[in-house]
Amino acid sequence: MKFLFYETKSYDRDSFTKVLPDYPDVQCDFIRANLDPMTAGLAKGYDGVCAFVNADVSALTLEALAGLNVKLVLMRCAGFDAVNVPMAKKLGMTVVRVPAYSPQAIAEHAMGLALCANRHIHKGYIRVRENNFSLEGLVGENFYHKTAGIIGTGRIGAALAHICKGFSMHVLGADLYPNQKLVDEGIVDEYVDYDELYQRADFISLHAFLNKDSYHLINDNSIAEMKDGVVFVNTARGALVDTNALIRGIRSGKLGAVGLDVYEEENANVYKDRESDILRHSVTARLCSFPNVVMTSHQAFFTKEALEQIAKCTIENAEHYTKHEDYIPKSVVTAPGVD
Known part of the structure; x- marks a missing residue:
């Protein structure tokens, strides 16, 4: 599994690179740009993308990603109101989140x-x-x-x-x-x-x-x-x-x-x-x-323990997808064949 990590901050890179060695089947590249319809094209050649709560995972973004054969959207947060869920279902894309971190x-x-x-x-x-x-x-x-x-x-x-x-x-x-x-x-x-x-x-x-x-x-x-x-x-x-x-x-x-x-x-x-x-x-x-x-600027989650748990759960979601394993029900927002 190769996925593109959008809007990378120093703390994101640190927490994710710390856990990635434990998941050899998952490869991650980091960029500073946030996910939106204009930047979706950067995901060409990737199996999935990783986005945060302030991303624009609208219908236009999802259609652009689907056109690049991106099948998985990893939300590294609990909320998924930034995602057009009906469109993701229509396009047969899988969207997962981190239901609880800290x-x-x-x-x-x-x-x-x-x-x-x-x-x-x-x-x-x-x-x-x-x-x-x-x-x-x-x-x-x-x-x-x-x-x-x-x-x-x-x-x-x-x-x-x-x-x-x-x-x-x-x-x-x-x-x-x-x-x-x-x-x-x-x-x-x-x-x-x-x-x-x-x-x-x-x-x-x-x-x-x-x-x-x-x-x-x-x-x-x-x-x-x-x-x-x-x-x-x-x-x-x-x-x-x-x-x-x-x-x-x-x-x-x-x-x-x-x-x-x-x-x-x-x-x-x-x-x-x-x-x-x-x-x-x-x-x-x-x-x-x-x-x-x-x-404060959406920082309530922002502790070392939470960042570590977010990284671990997000990468585990990606690995489950690559191995076609059953998802933890609360992690899945949408997946092909799942209502």
Whole structure:
């Protein structure tokens, strides 16, 4: 199996080259360009391509790849909303992903964003560097004995629930498929519907899947139901939140502190150095302008342990494909003959 690795960063090359010797049937070449319809042609002569969450695996890209006889798309991430899945099925292409690499990494980052935004750590850090030791405007609130609302209690949501219990928080879960085991173990205190979670939670964190039903789950109506001054964090998918509604909630004071690792309009910025650019998209500039908003660039997953697991699982997916072995069901997005 020979595949082309798109948008290579130094940490990608390091983590993948570390595990490749254990898989002699898999050969990987690295390039800096990201995958899109214009760069798909670079995959000529390869059996598969490897892409990340910010790639453009649209119908045009897939058609171009299929025309080069590329049969396999390896997504080195859990999400596959960048892939036009119906088109991949139509073209008979196999798409696989990494369903779980380090839930704890993302959960820890979510809590880090919440703490930073709530306690204004980012502002305090900047002030002290400028020899300003004033505490004006830096007051926060305890999380101790407050209520956490976790939307989506899969691996990541469950990991965050564990962390919240360490703060002695009362944990509410909202999920289409509640995990009774978490309740039995005392990790989630109770499952409630979305409306009740919005109304009761002091801290809300998103960990839901993005689909047509969850698109803009957080909107003007849901924000209006939340407590005044709620701490809100999104480390899941940007399109779960209507950004303009979020901005209105920040301006009105409904949202007291916000931590964002993702937002709907992020694609032009993710993993790019734009220090010398004037950002044309006003949404990004507006979010960055609020003193109670902390933003990171889709880095919640970014730990050594997660990178190692991503590399290992991605290469294993490629090797299974070359040997025509059965896939781990949760790794497969689409494959010929698989619904």
